[in-house]
Amino acid sequence: MDKIYIEYQFKINPKEPATEILIAELGNLNFESFVExxxxxxxxxxxEDWHTNILDEVFILQSKEFNIVAEYSEIAQTNWNAEWEKNFNPIIVDDLVSIRAPFHNNPNVKYDIVIEPKMSFGTGHHETTHMMVQHLLQLKLENKKVLDIGCGTGILAIFAEMKGAKPIDAIDIDNWCYLNSIENAERNNCNSISVYEGDASLLNNKNYDVIIANINRNILLIDIKIYANCLSSGGILLLSGFYKEDFRIINKEAENQNLKLNGELTKNNWMSLKFVKQ
Structure with missing residues (x-):
């Protein structure tokens, strides 16, 4: 039987960085899907996870820096896959990589990633995924040990395996993402991906050639030191999930950890950075 959802419509002014902070806070309260x-x-x-006063626990709504107005309504039982089939378009990156649902036609590009489009797929953050895929396209990944931290639906880990990386660890703190990454790895016939539920605390005594972290600014700033410690000499760290305005603070922390900026991409005010460990 289809699940019943509560839909919230937030009007946000100014939108940045309030939207990113709001998504992070709502995610901690079991909100599943975010569409900008x-x-x-x-x-x-x-x-079943909702109560009328749930937004009382969201701190950014009390901030005087932003004007945020919310309205909510109950969504009738819906065939969500049918809704996604109407509204979700495949992602094509540089005419080489497609990220699509099973109901889309195969575009016959070099790399074809098939993701089951459940509720949490619609994050609205395709800019960051797009840029991370672009970075990975430029890397030689054959037999490289890779970490995808904050793996979400597992897209980047799957793409890394398609490019020859192995072994690959994929980690996410969210149980739904953990389960969906396992499902999507199997759907794409991946054999070198191990999926774990947790956070950067799982990385003790780990070592990688490439680390992919598409999360958000605050978590990245806390965990860059951990990533740097896990990278081999000459290893590559790819970061995304933050705005251009966050570049200086992200780059400064990376420099503090002996990471040198080696590439950057921007898309619709989102940014993705490539660092090399010295």
Whole structure:
């Protein structure tokens, strides 16, 4: 039976960085899906996880820096896959990589990633995924040991394996992402990906040639030191999930950890950086 969801419509002014912070806070309250809109954000939570005062726990709504107005309504039982089939378009990167659902036609590009489009797939953060894929396209990954931290649906780990990386660890703190990454790795016939539920605390005594971290600014700033300690000499760290305005603080922390900037991409005010360990 289809689950019942509560839909919230948030009007946000100014949108940045409030939208990113709001998504992070709502995610901690079991909201499952976030779609960025012209006015702000649409967010969904299962009715069984919801209560009328749930937003009282969201600190950014009390901030005087932003004007955020919320309205909510109950969504009738819906065939979500049918909804995604109507609204979710495949992602094509540089005419070489496709990220699509099973119901899309195969575009016959070099790398074809098939993801089951469940509720949490619609994050609205395709810019960051797009840029991380672009970075990975430029790397030689054959037999490289790779970490995808904050793996979400497992897209980047899957693409790394398609490019010859092995072994690959994929980690996410969210149980749904953990389970969905396992499902998507199997769907794409991946044999070198190990998926774990947790955070950077799982990285003690680990070593990687390439680390992929598409998360958010605050977590990256806390964990860059951990990533650097896990990288082999000459190893590569790819970061995304933050805005251009965050470049200086991210780059400064990376420099503090002996990481040298080696490439950058921007898309719709989002940014992705490539660092090399000295």
């Amino acid at each position: 809109t012209e006015e702000g954000l649409t967010a969904y939570i299962q009715k």
